[in-house]
Amino acid sequence: MPTGILSYSAYIPRYRLAHEELGSALGMGGGAGSRAIASYDEDTTTMGVEAARRALGNGARPAALYFATTAPAYFDKTNAAAIHAALDLGSEGFALDIAGSARGAVGALRAAAASGGLAILSDLRTGKPGSSDERDGGDAAAAFLFGPGERVIAEVLGEASATAEFLDRWRRPGEMASGQWEERFGLEAYLPLIRDASSRALAAAGIEQADHVIVSSPHSRAARTAARELVGRVAEEAPAIGYAGAADPGIRLASVLDRAGADQSILLVVAADGCDATVLRTTEAITSHRAEKPVAEQASGGREVRYATYLTWRGLLDRELPRRPEPARPAGPPSARSESWKFAFVGTKCDDCGQVHVPPRRVCVGCGATDHMSRAALAGRAGRVATYTVDRLAYSLSPPMIDAVVDFEGGGRYTLEVADAGPEDVDIGTALELTFRRLYTAGGVHNYFWKARPV
């Protein structure tokens, strides 16, 4: 049985910071284009959940999750465990963070390819105001499910790696931006490594020129320069959302998979503290198993925000808050008891009368029966606005807050914040889908839960 990628997905957040907006805010040049930015209520964990949910649309339950990011929401706590919970994978299985550098992306892909499982690549890129990291970075996530099966859409043909220790880019924990050495120093260090690893990978795969070539690196000039040498037969149409760190190889691979024909080769080169080159080949199955939401579609459009909004969302602008109490940190034991509710939006359905309850209840709201309940997993169900309101008093980093009473297909109702929308996007009857978000952080604890967004 061939092993390879069974399904894949990409998630690009809704918001954009235009280069022109950034430039004019800081009195610098702008230029065309924009970068993708995560909303104030997203982080690498929530974006990872989004990508993972999409990749597992067919109901697959991977036994292992490998989560790569350079911006983990927590240290000293496995962020992949939260993703595991959000995917309602129960108590069995492996979940691992490969956090810290962009090379983690390769780690996640290789581990998933070797053992079977889901590689989740997610990143949030920030730099000091006015830096190229800020301007040229991008926030996104992608996921790849590996395993055996007839539906493998791409297999790994060969790979090669080179590793070198040199001071090109670094960041100490707790600092908000990375340091970089002179650009030409890094360029000179990277190019030989890229050439070496690529040629060995191609040789291992038995091909001379790949159909598609992706060169991803935190050293943007090294990537551009190498890409002029390693040319694929098909020109890459990389999404212009910015360099997405550990998610970058994923987003660009997903973009290629969105368009590649059957039996085409892909050379994926990731240059971060070395170079890892992987050669894949698509199968017949690719043409009928594309991701539901292509990268190009997600990358286009998007809602632009002001630079001050971006800074506020990133916590770089400490704004005056309304006179409302700070939210309370979610408590450990209640959150653990309600894990499947809080992380996976699982409620209960009465076995006697069919009433669906979110959150879970032991005593039925409909018929009063006690402990006659079964699980009801609602995260994937469609919702509709029963009624809603715009709250201008509530504390929010992106006011005004919109709260909607959402009725779910098949039963169940809950009041949720509406994400990624303004008052003009919401009305009674608007179709909504659930999205996993970080509501706020209080007492050092992130409060993860769900919001609803217009479909």
Add this chain to the structure above:
Amino acid sequence: MASHGIRDRVAIVGMGCTKFGEHWGRSIDDLLIDAVGECLDSVEDIERHDVDAYWLGTMGSGTSGMTLSRPLQIENKPVTRVENYCATGSDAFRNACYAVASGAYDVVMAVGGEKLKDSGYSGLVVPPASNDGTASEASAPAVFSLLAPAYANKYGVSEADLKEVMSRIAWKNHRNGALNERAQFRAEVSMEKIAAAPLVAGSLGIFDCSGVSDGAAAALIVRSEDALRYTDRPTYVKALAFAAGTAQGPTDPAYDFTSFGEVVASAKDAYRQAGLEDPPTELSMAEVHDCFTPTELVLMEDLGFSQRGEGWKDVMDGRFDLDGELPVNPDGGLKSFGHPIGASGLRMLFECWLQFRGEAGARQLEAPTLGLTHNLGGQPGACVSFVSIVGAERGVAGA
């Protein structure tokens, strides 16, 4: 003051009590559902819909009556929340009794519950109302630890002897708790281990402090004339007394930290309501508020079980042991049963209930007829005190 009481006018006809302990996997909803369920199961002819009104006692695990009506899906019934520090559950019970005695309702339930283990903090967490920051931040063990040196000093007891007395109280209550399947701590603890435990505040060690736990308990109450419809062994309520002090103790030079005036006053009121003349002799048992070991010592004197300054001798003589003349905290007390605030007062009534019905297993006393329950909330010199007297029979109290 006119405190006539409602002696023998109402009776408990059903009770339930969860295990107390660190229930990480159970929410306040679960505990309330369980306690109410057990309570209703203990009596044949009462279903949930037969209960006319509820009184819920919880100090910090929920606000309003919906804390009970939501998980139980109670529709269209009154649910009142009562709060009175550690006397919360008892005061919920008291108010439920008055409502049924007044005739407003026929069948009522008093429920108490607390989820202390959700806060993430060690010990009690009582978020204060907005204030000027000048009030003492001293912990509960610290303020109660002040009783020990004051008592020792006043009555000429050496520090070492008093420590032994405190340990004896802890030893007794753990011994009793070891016989109680619902208690948080169910193992006997030796005097040596108690004495050698790390200190928490003053001379109080870990074993001198009551357990911090989660739990819930419930009681069904009807008018006495209806009681025999539901059970042939109701528990009759003979006295309900409550006293809130002026809270001046900590700033009053005359307060000497060897007595709780509120306890003395509420006990007096309770004995009068019940018609008791010689309480230590007439009472078969007492469940008192042993939040800390020196507290129980002082309570023996404030409740009139011992002469002033002699309580410590009575403790060492075993007078209050399970097989002593007046068993105190036969179910293990706050010490080993645990102290989920809103539930404690009802848990004490539960032990009386079991004892009167001959259902106390290894702790069973011989033909008990009258019991006292007591709760204390606040701190020495600034507290509230509740005392109830309950009995197995209607009519004249005592033998």
Add this chain to the structure above:
Amino acid sequence: MASHGIHDRVAIVGMGCTTFGEHWDSSADDLLLDAAEQCFAATPALAKADVDAYWLGTMNSGQSGTVLSKPLGIDYKPVTRVENMCATGSDAFRNACYAVAAGAYDRVMAIGVEKLKDTGYSGLVRSNVAGDGTAPEETLTAPAAFSLLDPAYCEKYGVDPHDMRQAMTHVAWKNHVNGAKNERAQYRTEVAKDRIAAGAGKVAGRLGVMDCSGVSDGAACALIVRAEDSHRYTDTPVFVKALSVIAGPASGPIDSSYDYTTFHEVVACATDAYAQAGITSPREQISLAEVHDCFTPTELILMEDMGFSERGHAWEDELAGVFDLDGELPVNPDGGLKSFGHPVGASGLRMLFECWLQFRGEAAERQLDSPQLGLTHNLGGRPGSCVSFISIVGANQG
């Protein structure tokens, strides 16, 4: 359900009520003392030493009975603290009544207080109960939750939103007109309708600042004895005819059949209270009603839930002036939560205070013509998950 009530068994013989407002200079201690002193001063036959037991209502301004016993210097009398969200003060009153009806005590006091202005926050604050961070109450404010009533009502009854907005404006205008006649109210000036309408939508949904009740500090209290003893203390006692509390199952927000146009708890509560008091046609028999106008749409819905208006017609009755001070059934003659203010623990007792003044002919400019029966109502929580309290009190027994 057996809810027999204690019709005419107890009576209020003395009351006190502080002004409500932003009392930066007064602590909860001060307000409690002020209300109690006012009450004793007005009841010469009853002194503090004569009170046998107390019931204290406060939502957030302190815990345990010592909150009252300390400032009042109460020596070892019982003091119970009752809490039931916005029905707190009323439920303290209710429990005090049962204790005296039961014969446990002869003379008791129910007292409520709140110091909302000490928190530093705008509006009500949440409780401190440890949770898992998912409840809508963590982020959805009270105005937002109640703002949902307005579009739902219009949708269900085919009411033109413009008319609904006018009806809401009328509620606010009416209550301010009444409050302007009340020296104890927080806000004592009339507010023009176009000013109210101009602020619409600035807080949540279509609600503006003027659609929301005042956030304030205050205290109020009542002395209660058995009816047969009441003549000893006053010539004009106020007799308690019904006391009802209903705590709902809090399932509205998660039940698709809840349509945000009614408070089921209030309907059940009113049914119980009317049965206890023997009321068969509320709109005719009740002389005045003090209801929980936390927000203007709330008051409109309450008119229907209490049977004062037909379903879908409260807005018309409101605009027709039925509930004005000189209307058929004056609602919130003292200005309501809207202009009197809403120190949570005190509100229920403040409502009884208006009934007290009215029955004794002491309501000055607001005085109604020989009122006989009054209704007080409080609502705690949010649409679909609340507790409701209703009392019926009267100037005479029978």
